[in-house]
Amino acid sequence: MSIEIRPVDPHDESALRSWWEVGRSATAVRPGKPWPLWEQSRVSLPADNPERGIDLLVAADGDDVVGSGLLTRTLKDNPHTAMAFAYVEPGREREGIGRAVVGGLEAIALADGRTTIQSEAYLPPGGTAAAEHFAAALGYAVASRETIKELTLADYAARRESLVAEAGDAAGYRVVTFDTVCPDEHLVSFGRLLGMLMDEVPLGDLDLESSEWTPDRLRAAEQRQVATGRHVQTALAIAADGSVVGVSDVRVDDTDHEHAQVGITLVDPAHRGHRLGLLLKLATHDLVRSTYPSLLTVDTSNAEVNQHMNAVNEALGYRHLETLLELQKRL
Missing domain, CATH: 3.40.630.30 (Gcn5-related N-acetyltransferase (GNAT))
Structure with missing residues (x-):
């Protein structure tokens, strides 16, 4: 050969x-x-x-x-x-x-x-797979562990009423939703929140640094999504002063209206403790259900150490499909 x-x-x-x-x-x-x-x-x-x-x-x-x-x-x-x-x-x-x-x-x-290469390996829940051993043999260490979960929309529909009651109305905040293109009045504040992402999500040992999202950069990213047929169904939490303090989204491709994927969920640390994460996820899941009646499932992934978000997703009805190993190698 x-x-x-x-x-x-x-x-x-x-x-x-x-x-x-x-x-x-x-x-x-x-x-x-x-x-x-x-x-x-x-x-x-x-x-x-x-x-x-x-x-x-x-x-x-x-x-x-x-x-x-x-x-x-x-x-x-x-x-x-x-x-x-x-x-x-x-x-x-x-x-x-x-x-x-x-x-x-x-x-x-x-x-x-x-100088740093990152990769992924996927394992059955509680098990192992050849990819894990292959990666280790090539010098890739486990930098973080995540769970990949799947939600059936039928299960979500059965749970929704009790979850809405649990989330409450988050007094002092309102939720704005949109398809891919952020309203002008929230663009600068939305970019500020996105710039916090790498500092706030659990990264384990992954060698990643925060980024800056200017209005021009955000608009260009949105247009790329539109051009490739991807819809980012987004919910923003808006505080009383008008600032964007939370975001969650679900992404759907024009080529597949049966399966979707959660992108990011982030709440400004100064505004946590108001059930905004759950409120935002309810808003995005309701939005994709109404926009895509044929949608069957939504996938997401979270770091195993992110107990709060894992609890929110399990309450929504997400079930563990795989374990994701985030891998890293220094060259």
Whole structure:
């Protein structure tokens, strides 16, 4: 066997489809919806994005594509890091293909001056998987542990009335909802809150730093979402002085109105203790239910140490699907 690592041009739809097929096959054994639909990938991966650099690789055995890899690099924040993902065609494991793909991704990261590589491994609840041992063998340490959860909308509907009563009306606050594009009057304050994200979410040992979200940067990010067919159904908590003090969102692609994913949930520490997290999640889940009547499930993930948010999600009806290991390696 002679494995060749080749770059993939995301604008070459045939080559991109071969890359995508390996990832789909490699993740098919996982529960939930672990791999995006082709119609979404073919639009989002070639799209111009000044915030993110991507590199795609395939491992070829002659004419057969037997492995694939993805490297993403943030271009405005955390310039020392990159995210690497490797996939191997089922039945071709333990042939050195995954190791060759990871080596190719790490070489690209090093050439770009990245000194920390992050990745992920997915395990069944309370169990282990080959990916965990593969990562350890390549020098990737566990930096944080998360739980991936799934909510069926039918279960949410059955719980909603009691949750609304529990959340109350959060006196002194109001909730504003929108689809992807933030109202002008909240834009600056929303950016201030987003800039707190990396300082407030549990990161474990992940080597990540906070970022600044200016109005121009926010507007550009929104337009990229619109251009690639992604709707970010968002709820903001507004304090009495008009400032944005909380946010939660659920993301739905135009290509898939059956499955959605929670993006972020964040409440300013100075305004915690008012059940704003639950109130915001109720608002976004109600919004996606009314906007997408065919929606079946919503996925989310939270750090295991984030007891408060885990409790909120369990109250909503989310159930543990997988354990996510956030991995990290210093190059």
